[in-house]
Amino acid sequence: MNILSTIVATGIPGFLSYIYLNRLGILNYTKDEKDEKIIVLSIFSLINIGVSIVVFYYLTGKKFSKNLDIESYLFLFLIAVVVSFILTLYIYPLVMKMGNKYIDNFQKNNHIANKSTKTVYESVLFRKDKKYPFIFIFDFDNKFIESGFAHRLSGASEKLNISITNTTGHIKETYTIYEVLEKFENHDNESAEIIIDVENKLKVFVFYS
Structure with a gap:
């Protein structure tokens, strides 16, 4: 050897x-x-x-x-x-x-922008101080795609691969972009965020409980 x-x-x-x-x-x-x-x-x-x-x-x-x-x-x-x-x-x-x-x-x-090694989805959806945020997903034409609690995320790349669960049993079948925007405006900056996914042409509204 x-x-x-x-x-x-x-x-x-x-x-x-x-x-x-x-x-x-x-x-x-x-x-x-x-x-x-x-x-x-x-x-x-x-x-x-x-x-x-x-x-x-x-x-x-x-x-x-x-x-x-x-x-x-x-x-x-x-x-x-x-x-x-x-x-x-x-x-x-x-x-x-x-x-x-x-x-x-x-x-x-020093007012320097923070550059994380995590993907945007990992940073926003799975914060250590928050658990299973509720998300609404729309495309760039404001067409509703899906909603639910973000339970699992593929960390292989920036591509959106999210496992969504419904633990409340009261999720509507569909939402309009205006309903979600109104909900977003009524939340403070620490409890709601928006991910603009240019690559996949998606808008992901994230609400922390």
Whole structure:
């Protein structure tokens, strides 16, 4: 087993870290942000490799080189898995949340527009302080499409793939754009938003309970 294959192997858990943080909503890059995604994956892998090699040397007293036996390589990979597990569950989320909070405060204090790695739908429909918003969907011709509680969203891209549920049993079959606009005007800025989806030619009215 050569040194290159070991480096690649120990970097695999770094990729798993990215997947986990992506599922938590801490990291989420769109298909147009491939360069950013590659950089983040590389950073995770380098951190994972570096910490694993240090721990390996501390536990065995052996320097990382191509002369290691297969048992040492396997032990190093096991260390990488454990290190990645600890970093992913405890260190990465804490550091990234603190970093995002600092950046958000800096942008707010300096009147800089906030750029999120989340899609617009994820940011608006699934806010941490709100649960299952009620939405109305219209096309650009103001034709009613659907309404209900936004329950699940596909995060693969900006495309609209929403699972809608009706837990009240009192949703009308159809609404007019004027009814929804009137409802929107009667809500404050914190409890209602509109998503203008140019790509899919949709207007999505979002109401938080």
